[in-house]
Amino acid sequence: MEALDPQDAVRALAREVAAQAGGRALIVGGYVRDRLVGRETLDVDVEVHGVPTERLEPLLDRMFPRRLNVVGRSFGVFKIHLARGVDLDVAIPRRDSKAGPGHQGFVVEGDPYLGPEEAARRRDFTVNAVALDPITGEILDPWGGVADLRARVLRVVDPSQFGDDPLRVWRGVQIAARFDLVPEPGTLDLMRGMVARGDLRQLSRERVTEELRKLFVDAPAPSKGLELARAIGAIRELFPELEAYEATPQEPEWHPEGNVWIHTMLVVDRAAELSRRPAWGFDDAQRLQVVLGALLHDVGKPVSTTRLVKDGVERVVSPGHESAGEPLARAVLSRLTFGEEVERAVVGIVKWHALPHALHRDLEKGQIDERAYVNAVRKLVKRLHPTPWRVFLAACEADWRGRAFEDVRTGPHPPGDRFAATVAQHALDVEPAKPLVQGRDALALGVPPGPEMGRLIAAIENARDRGEVRTREEALVLLSDLVARRSTSRG
Numbered sequence: 001m002e003a004l005d006p007q008d009a010v011r012a013l014a015r016e017v018a019a020q021a022g023g024r025a026l027i028v029g030g031y032v033r034d035r036l037v038g039r040e041t042l043d044v045d046v047e048v049h050g051v052p053t054e055r056l057e058p059l060l061d062r063m064f065p066r067r068l069n070v071v072g073r074s075f076g077v078f079k080i081h082l083a084r085g086v087d088l089d090v091a092i093p094r095r096d097s098k099a100g101p102g103h104q105g106f107v108v109e110g111d112p113y114l115g116p117e118e119a120a121r122r123r124d125f126t127v128n129a130v131a132l133d134p135i136t137g138e139i140l141d142p143w144g145g146v147a148d149l150r151a152r153v154l155r156v157v158d159p160s161q162f163g164d165d166p167l168r169v170w171r172g173v174q175i176a177a178r179f180d181l182v183p184e185p186g187t188l189d190l191m192r193g194m195v196a197r198g199d200l201r202q203l204s205r206e207r208v209t210e211e212l213r214k215l216f217v218d219a220p221a222p223s224k225g226l227e228l229a230r231a232i233g234a235i236r237e238l239f240p241e242l243e244a245y246e247a248t249p250q251e252p253e254w255h256p257e258g259n260v261w262i263h264t265m266l267v268v269d270r271a272a273e274l275s276r277r278p279a280w281g282f283d284d285a286q287r288l289q290v291v292l293g294a295l296l297h298d299v300g301k302p303v304s305t306t307r308l309v310k311d312g313v314e315r316v317v318s319p320g321h322e323s324a325g326e327p328l329a330r331a332v333l334s335r336l337t338f339g340e341e342v343e344r345a346v347v348g349i350v351k352w353h354a355l356p357h358a359l360h361r362d363l364e365k366g367q368i369d370e371r372a373y374v375n376a377v378r379k380l381v382k383r384l385h386p387t388p389w390r391v392f393l394a395a396c397e398a399d400w401r402g403r404a405f406e407d408v409r410t411g412p413h414p415p416g417d418r419f420a421a422t423v424a425q426h427a428l429d430v431e432p433a434k435p436l437v438q439g440r441d442a443l444a445l446g447v448p449p450g451p452e453m454g455r456l457i458a459a460i461e462n463a464r465d466r467g468e469v470r471t472r473e474e475a476l477v478l479l480s481d482l483v484a485r486r487s488t489s490r491g
Helices: 006-021 030-036 053-063 116-121 145-151 167-178 185-196 205-218 223-231 234-238 240-247 260-275 284-296 321-333 340-352 355-364 370-384 389-401 414-426 439-444 451-465 472-490
Strands: 024-028 044-049 077-083 086-091 094-098 106-110 306-310 313-317
Touching: 006 024, 006 044, 006 053, 006 077, 006 086, 024 030, 024 116, 030 044, 030 145, 044 116, 053 077, 167 185, 167 205, 167 223, 167 234, 205 284, 223 234, 223 240, 223 260, 234 240, 240 260, 240 321, 260 284, 260 389, 284 321, 284 340, 284 389, 321 340, 340 370, 340 389, 355 370, 355 389, 355 414, 370 389, 370 414, 370 451, 389 414, 439 451, 439 472, 451 472
Parallel strands: 044 086
Antiparallel strands: 024 044, 077 086, 094 106, 306 313
C-alpha cells in the first residue's frame, strides 16, 4: 500500500470535511505543541467538529479506502493507516465523566458540537490544548498554551478535572523535562495532592512505563522530570530505592558534587547527552538502556555506604555496592514493563559499571599487564552479551562525567577509549559468547555427547577466563590433555 504524507492527508481531510459535511477539522495535541517549539513529528491527531460519527465514518472510508480502522467507532475515534508505523488519529470532540478509579475509569461520550474551547478543556495541560487549522494556519489557543510554552510554564487546563486521571502526574513529569517547563504553584500543588492521596497506586505498570519511556528517551535532561517527581512525592511513592539516594553521602574527594541523588542526576543527564551522539549509533531502545542504567547504576550505595577511618582520616566508602545493587535494580524494574532486554542491560551496568575504570587504573599502575587487561575486557564483553558493549560503555562514561570536576564534561575518557580500542584491536565483540572449542572437537577425541562433554567445554572456558589459554589452538591442546587425563583416570 502506497505511503501517504500525514500533512497532505490532513489538509485533504480538512477540505473535504468543510466542503462535503459543513464541519471543521483541527489538528490538536502534541503535533501543534511540537510545531510551536520547532520540532518535527509524524504523530498527528485531528479533531472533527460539526460532523456526527455516522457521517464522518463514510467520509473517511471514501477518502482513505482500505486504510480505515474503526475499532474506536463507539467513542467517535478512527485510525487511518498512512505508512508503516504512521497512523492518523481522527476523532470527534468528547466529554469525559469520571465513573471509577484509575486512568481508564471514565465514561466517554462523543459530542461533535461541543466547540473547540470546551473540547480543549478536557486536555491535561495548556501546552497540549492548542489547536491548528490546517487550511488557514490559524492557531486556536483558548487556554493560553502558546504563552505558557514561551514562558516555559507547565499549567493545568482545568483544575476541577485534572485530578480525575492520575496518569497526568507522570505525563506532567515527562512533559516538564522534554520541554523544559516549570510547574506553576497551583499545578504543583495539584500533582502533589494526587500523589499524597495515593492516586498513583491506581495506575497500571504499562501506563507508567510508557510515560517514563518518553522521559528517558526524549528528554534532553531527564533529571528535570526526576527532580519534579521527587518534589511531589512520586519517587518516594513508587521507587523508594531512588528516594534513598538523597540521604546517602559520597566521599568528597571523588564526588565533590554531593550525595548519590545529586551525582545520579548529573549522570542521567550526561547519559541522555552521550546516547544522542551520532558516533554511538544508538536507537531509541539502546538510549533507554543507557539512561535507565545511569539512573540505577548506584542503587546499591544506600545499603552499602559506610564511614571508614584510615590513617586518622575518615572516608565515605561503598564496598560491594555494585553487587548489592543487582537485586534492588531488579526490584525497581519489576514495577515497570520495559522487558527482559532492558533489564539485562541495566543489571549489567549496575554490576560492572566500575570495572572499566578499575582495569584502566590497574594497568596504568602496573598491577596487571596488557595480556591480563585484554582478557579482562574480553570476559566483560562476554558477560554483557547480548547487551552491546557500547551501551554499557556509554553508561560508564556518563558515570565518569557526572561529577563536579572542572572540564569533566569535555575531553577524552581514557578508561573508555582504551576499552573501545582493545575491543576493536582484538575483535572481542565478534561472537563474544562463543566457546573456543565446540562439541565436535570433543567428539573427534572420542568424547560422547552428554554431561561430560559440557564439563570439558566449560573447563576450557574457565581456563580462558583465567588467562591460561587465549587462542583456539591453545584450547585444543588443553582439551586433548584433559581428555587424556580423563581416560587415564578411568583406566
